[in-house]
Amino acid sequence: MWDASKCDLCGDCLVKCRYVDYDKERAVADIKSLIEGKDAEILSKCTTCIACNDYCPTGADPSNLIFNMQEKIGACPIVVVGKPVLELSAAALEDSAVSLEMTPGDPDKPVLSLDMFRYEDFPEGTFDSGLFSGMTVVRGHGIASLVGLVHMGGESFVEKYGQTVLDRLAGLGKPIVYLHNEGFVLAHVKARECGFKVDFEYTHLFEYLRDYLRDNRSDITRLDKKVAYQANCATRWIPEYDAFLDEIFELVGVERPRRTYERTDALCCSAPLIYTNRELAVDIQRKNFEDAVACGDDAIVTSCPVCDRVLRRPSGQFGLPKIFITDLCRIALGEKPWPEEPGI
Ligand code: SF4
Ligand code: SF4
Incomplete structure (x- = not known):
């Protein structure tokens, strides 16, 4: 949450932003305008990638300032394009009788939450996999992660x-495993910031998969591949969970070579730009894939259905398969083969 008392107007957040070319003077001028509640050019240029939080040396949370002002001013492209989705979400969130879509499973197992994602947003066979065997599955706009709505101007x-x-989710009376990172961020990070009560146990997908692979180690055939990782932008709120991903990669036998665009320096998948600045979106994708190819990667691993869908086109263009993280585990467990080189 934005903390003006921590901001010393150093300008680092916007000088380091990869989606504008600002010097310190320009960056400070924009931040000052936003602090004063005024419009600034960054609002229409910002891709909502959250990276500036990592760039800010004092922990002031500049992304929250920027996203709140995008919503308040309301004129920047992502807010305009995202309005219909926000309205749909608001209706479901305000409807006290809204029903959640549920596939019942073993009552002794945790519940798998898809947030507002649909079953078909995940790779074919995901819910028949041994990974989630017997688990109750729940989804719906009424349990949207909310964190992701920032890409449509819904920071509030x-x-x-x-x-x-x-x-x-607490009303389900079960521990929750979040299949998407952003639901976890709501429970683990945003709840603390906003003083919400979280009356259930919850687990991040990476921790769940790490535990599953450990428990089923004898079924793993190590893949002996190199992969790049396309992080979901909200993982910037929980950098410590990258350690679980590193363990998953180790368990399934894949190496994650160092490349230019990863961890703090990761690029946005470009989804927020597809309908607002396609040229920039394609350029970001090109940089991202050229970097992965130059590092000798055999595939790019995703953990968000939106990233996964957006990267389909460049995956074909660059001949670099993309693999959802659950599928990477399924391949190592012998549930499916390594993908063939994708065509355009
Ligand atoms: S959220 Fe990303 S695009 Fe927006 S200002 Fe911060 S670093 Fe730049
Ligand atoms: S938000 Fe952080 S990085 Fe940006 S100007 Fe303030 S202190 Fe510097």
Whole structure:
């Protein structure tokens, strides 16, 4: 959450932003305008990648300032394009009788939450996999992660509806495994910031997969491949969970060579730009894939269905398969083969 008392107007957040070319003077001028509640050019240029939080040396949370102002001013392209999705989400979140879509499973197992994602947003066979065998699955706009709505100008949704979503999940009376990172961030990070109660146990997908692979180590055939990783932008809130991903890679036998665009320096998947600045989106994808190819990677691993869908085109163009993280585990467990080189 933005903390003006921590901001010393150093300008680092916007000088380091990869989507504008600002010097310190320009960066400071924009941040000052936003602090004063005024419009600034960064609002229409910002891809909502959250990287500036990593660039800020004082922990002031500049992304929260920028995203709140995008929502308040309301004129920047991502807010305009995202409005219909926000309205749909708001209706489901405000409807106290909204029903969640549920596939019942073993009552002794945790519940797998898809947030608002649909079953078909995940790779074919995901829910028949041994990874999630017998688990109850729940989804719906009424349990949207909210964190992801920032890409549509909905930064305030976390504060407005976060407790509602957490209470609906608590109402299931079971531990939750989040299949998507952003639901986890709501429970683990945003709840603390906003003072929400989280009356259930919850697990991040990476920790769940790491534990599953450890428990089923004898079924793993090590893959002996090199992969790049396309991080979901909200993983910037939980950098410590990268350690679970590193363990997953180690367990399935893949190496993650150092490359230019990873961890703090990772590029946005470009999804927020597809409908607002396609030229820039394609350029970001090109840089990202050229970097992975130059590092000798055999595939690019995703952990968000939106990243996964957006990267389909460059995956074909550069002949570099993309693999969802659950599928990477399934390949190592012998549930499916390594993908063939994708065509355009
Ligand atoms: S969120 Fe990303 S695109 Fe937006 S200002 Fe911060 S670093 Fe730049
Ligand atoms: S938000 Fe952080 S990086 Fe940006 S100007 Fe303030 S202190 Fe510097």
